[in-house]
Amino acid sequence: MMDVRLSTQAAPDRITNEDGVLAIGALVAVFDGVTQPSTVDSGCSHGPAWYVRRLAARLALAYADAPEDPLPDLLAHAIGDVADEHRATCDLTRPATPASTVCMLREGRDHIDYLVLCDSTLVLDCGERTTAVTDNRIHQVIARTRPETVAGSEATVKPVTVAKWRHTNQRDGYWIAAANPQAAHHSVTGRAPLSGPDRVRRAALLTDGAAAAVDQFRLFDWAGLLDALASSGPAKLIGRIRSAEAAAVLDDARLRYKRYDDATAAICLFEDTDRRLLRPHVRRDITGP
Known part of the structure; x- marks a missing residue:
């Protein structure tokens, strides 16, 4: 039986946590709401924290109704239900709609099944290796669109942000939970065994604020x-x-674009791992489903 331990914490310089975490039955999930620039009219009276809470709640309901359904179907159901909750009052066609x-x-x-949508990270301890699974299509879009410029009312927003919006939930771009349920079917998905030499012993689900321990600050490797x-x-x-x-100093490249970030981590233990096991680690940056 899976043992789950989790924590979610807002960044020290903000009141609201835009991350979220869910553990119900055999399902564990973490969520990272997209912070939008204050100068942008999202067309929605709700923010990312509201969206994350509602998405987690709707996912829990979808799982309770059909616990064996494929993970993309469960997530698509949840995305659609949240969209229906505020479709009548909010313009969900805006690129900055909560996500x-x-x-x-x-x-x-x-076995375990997993799903990763956008740049959160799943870390798996399997057999003789540790593998990190993420979806880096958003980072590819950002790298590809940095030269783009914007004008008009959008000029108050960072050009890379506006350019990124043009590729959100598009086949040549990246996918994220927002108002389009089809995004769930463009997730990175997979399965790993719970028995045999390559069985999963431990798994971690991380928002990017928690993955920063490895990605940004090099406090550890994934193992x-x-x-x-x-x-x-x-x-x-x-x-x-x-x-x-x-x-870190303010111009430290490791801080990316802000000093602090909300952080959420869940560790799933499938067997006794008190004895330290040293294994090579492999990072797997997935670019498509």
Whole structure:
């Protein structure tokens, strides 16, 4: 039986946590709401924190109704239900409509299923290796569109943000949970066994604020991050990230575009892992389903 430990924390410089986490039955998920520029009219009276809470709630209901359905179907159902909740009052066609990344894992009888939508990260301890699964299509879009310029009313927004919107939930761009249920069917999905030499022993679901422990601050490799989560728990991991964020100078490239970020981590343990196991780690940046 899967043992789940989780923590979600708002960035120290903001009141509202735009991340979220869900654990119900055999399903675990983490969510990272997209912060939009204050100068942008999203067309919606709700923000990313509201969207994340509603998406988690709707996903829980979809899972309760059909726990064996494919993960993309469950997520598509949830996205559609949230869209229906505010379609009459909000313009869901705006590019800045509330949105969220999603990372899901479901334990089955002899395997796990997983889904990653946009740039959250799933880390798997399988057999003799540790693998990180993410969907980096958004980063490819950003790299591809940096030279683009904007004009008019959108000029108050960073050009890369506006250029990114043009490729949101498009076949030549990237996919994210927002108002289009079809985005769920463009997720990165997979399955891993729970028995045999390549079985899953541990798995971590991370928003990018928690993955920063490896991606930005190099506090661990992915195997070391799993060890830290299993031994000390997600809250302690986030505490170490906060210390790294606070210690970095303002022009440190590791901070990307902001000093602090909301952070959410869940560790799923499938067997006794008290004895430290050292394995090579492999990062797998997935660019398409």
